Amino acid sequence: MRALRLVALCATASILAVFSFACAEPVEQASLPENLPPPPPQLVFDLNKVTLEELLSAAGGIDGLNKSVALQIIEFRRKFRYDNVEDLLAVPGIGEKTFLQIRRFFKVSRAD
Numbered sequence: 001m002r003a004l005r006l007v008a009l010c011a012t013a014s015i016l017a018v019f020s021f022a023c024a025e026p027v028e029q030a031s032l033p034e035n036l037p038p039p040p041p042q043l044v045f046d047l048n049k050v051t052l053e054e055l056l057s058a059a060g061g062i063d064g065l066n067k068s069v070a071l072q073i074i075e076f077r078r079k080f081r082y083d084n085v086e087d088l089l090a091v092p093g094i095g096e097k098t099f100l101q102i103r104r105f106f107k108v109s110r111a112d
Helices: 002-022 052-061 067-079 083-092 096-107
Strands: none
Touching: 052 067, 067 083, 083 096
């Protein structure tokens, strides 16, 4: 399972690399201010434990998190366990910009 995810991430990285070289103009990377305050503890969710209902109830307060993204986060977990927050980049519908917006609201606890 982990090898399959690694292959998918490598393939995605290869496609992005080819695309970025094919663009006539440089692509500006998405960025957010790094000095954002940490979210309140009740808005930090464990990717391997969070329910769809919890994500949907928080969606209004988290820029970049909507019903579609919440569903994809849960669907991805049905197939793969999250090893780190960066695994969100492998979730369909979560690109760099969305990841940068939502990453501080998630954590991954170690296996019990």
